[in-house]
Structure formats: C-alpha cells, structure tokens
C-alpha cells in the first residue's frame with residue numbers, strides 16, 4: 573500500500589511525501605523541518621521513517637530547508653549532477669549536503685531499496701535544471717512534474733505511463749493578464765521556461781490520456797493568478813471531454829492535503 577501526501581504545494585513551498593510502510597521519501601523540501609515534522613505527525617507519519625529526498629530543481633520554494641534538514645538528519649539526497657553543482661553554491665545548501673549526495677542520471681532508472689524504481693527527466697523551466705520524476709513504487713506508477721513552462725513530448729510520454737499524475741496547473745491566463753504582476757514577471761510566467769497555465773495542463777491531459785490513468789493531482793497553483801475552482805473546472809472539463817474516468821484533486825497551497833492511499 574502506497575501513501576501520498578502533499579505537505580505544501582505552490583510558490584510558498586513544495587514538499588511531497590510517498591511511503592509504503594517500509595520505505596518513505598520526499599520530493600523537494602521547500603518547507604521548514606519543524607512544519608514538515610508537524611504535518612507528518614498530524615497524519616500519523618514520522619519524519620524518522622523518511623529515507624531520502626529527491627530534488628526537482630534549485631528554486632527556493634523547493635529547497636528552502638534541504639540544507640538544514642540534511643545537516644541535521646543526514647538522509648540521502650538524490651539529484652542529477654547538474655543540480656548537485658548548482659546546490660553546491662546555493663545559499664540554502666552550500667556545504668550542507670556533503671556525504672549525503674546520491675547521483676541520478678537524466679532518463680535513466682535508479683533502483684532504491686526493494687520497492688522504488690525512479691527516473692528523472694528534464695522539463696523546461698527557468699532554474700539551472702528542472703526535472704520531473706517518473707517512478708514505480710510498490711507497483712504503482714507515478715509521474716510528478718511540479719514546475720514546467722510548456723508541455724514537451726517527453727513530459728507527455730512520462731505522463732502517459734502514470735497511474736497517478738501530479739502536475740502543476742499554475743495560472744489562469746485571464747487572471748494573470750489582468751492582475752497586478754509587473755509586465756516582466758507576467759512575461760516570465762508565460763514564457764516557455766515559466767509555468768503551465770490551466771489550459772496548458774489541460775492540453776497535457778488530452779495528449780497523455782490513457783485507460784490506466786486513475787488520478788490527477790493539480791499542484792503549484794498560483795495564489796494570485798488562479799483559484800482551485802478555476803484549475804479544477806478546466807481539468808475536469810478536459811478529462812470528461814476525452815472520456816477519462818480519472819479522479820481529480822487540487823493540492824492545497826499552504827497546508828497538507830489528505831493522505832491518498834493506493
């Protein structure tokens with residue numbers, strides 16, 4: 573049995589938990605260790621049982637407490653060589669990951685423990701490098717893509733392999749364009765290395781449609797340029813239009829989600 577829990581999702585911090593009772597790991601660590609511990613405990617889960625952290629990219633909202641957490645708990649940190657080089661010089665992590673680094677190679681599967689096989693793949697986003705993760709955990713297949721500027725063929729290919737898809741649905745185009753963000757920031761979000769709009773996420777859902785897709789989790793929703801209702805309705809309409817029976821969830825921005833069990 574696999575448990576999935578989002579501990580925080582959005583530009584205020586990203587952290588996603590996966591566990592099966594024997595192995596547990598986090599994708600990203602963009603919330604403080606104390607908050608992490610508290611939110612896990614509130615859901616009957618223990619920080620001590622976390623075996624590893626996987627990193628998607630070197631933006632603050634994904635690695636905020638990776639350095640202090642690793643210094644304190646000495647858990648292995650899995651990441652690509654490109655990201656490791658970036659984190660060596662990042663103020664959050666410099667000098668703090670020593671002895672805990674485990675390298676992953678883009679497009680190659682790594683086996684961790686007896687139940688996890690995980691592959692990072694590069695997605696377009698304005699960090700040094702950004703990866704999504706496709707993994708099989710206790711036989712359940714997941715694809716997680718937290719930040720990406722456009723839907724690439726490779727993103728579709730990995731999404732189409734998933735039973736459970738976690739993907740960002742960052743902004744509503746109208747809300748962004750009529751909102752108060754300065755033009756430069758609007759451009760950054762809209763460009764190919766920014767974030768996915770609700771409509772772009774919908775286009776991914778059309779392209780990756782397959783019978784085996786059981787659930788979709790919308791993550792990294794903007795607080796200012798989106799609403800859970802807008803993101804949910806756009807994805808729901810799209811899933812219905814392609815005859816998908818996948819269940820749909822919006823992950824909360826600043827608190828933990830419920831625990832999803834597979």
Ligand SMILES: [Zn+2]
Pocket residue numbers: 582583586631633634718719792
């Ligand atoms: Zn982010």
Ligand SMILES: [Zn+2]
Pocket residue numbers: 629631697699719
């Ligand atoms: Zn980012």
